[in-house]
Amino acid sequence: MPEPSRPYVPADTVTPERDINHQHFRPGDPVIIVKGIAGGELWGEAMTVVTPSWHTPTEEDGWRLRNPQGGTQTYITAHPRYMIHTSRLCRDCLHHQRALEDRILPRITPTSGPVDGGWYSVTLLNQLVHADDLRSPR
Numbered sequence: 001m002p003e004p005s006r007p008y009v010p011a012d013t014v015t016p017e018r019d020i021n022h023q024h025f026r027p028g029d030p031v032i033i034v035k036g037i038a039g040g041e042l043w044g045e046a047m048t049v050v051t052p053s054w055h056t057p058t059e060e061d062g063w064r065l066r067n068p069q070g071g072t073q074t075y076i077t078a079h080p081r082y083m084i085h086t087s088r089l090c091r092d093c094l095h096h097q098r099a100l101e102d103r104i105l106p107r108i109t110p111t112s113g114p115v116d117g118g119w120y121s122v123t124l125l126n127q128l129v130h131a132d133d134l135r136s137p138r
């Protein structure tokens with residue numbers, strides 16, 4: 001029996017397909033990592049880009065991010081394709097966000113609170129890793 005308190009959130013198949021340069025981001029950039037849904041919208045965590053950092057799960061260049069609400073995980077390392085600019089008008093990030101919305105939102109039942117889609121996990125070394133990158137290391 002499905003749990004009524006845990007609404008269905010489809011898998012994020014958009015982020016793994018995203019093609020973006022490491023240099024697209026710079027220290028100080030505010031970004032969001034979209035992790036699920038809230039209401040009828042995408043939901044994520046707002047963070048600030050700190051400094052370049054090696055992303056071990058993908059063995060590619062990543063970014064160290066600061067999450068003001070992060071608690072023990074205040075600093076995590078993310079792959080650039082996980083990140084979406086929130087401050088400046090950025091066509092690439094906007095395009096990616098729209099693609100996520102188009103793929104995810106039509107398939108959800110609107111919820112009242114945020115629901116984590118389970119798309120990401122954090123390793124013991126505070127590396128944020130997408131479920132797709134866990135399955136198929138690049």
Ligand SMILES: [Zn+2]
Pocket residue numbers: 024084085090091092093094
């Ligand atoms: Zn951008």
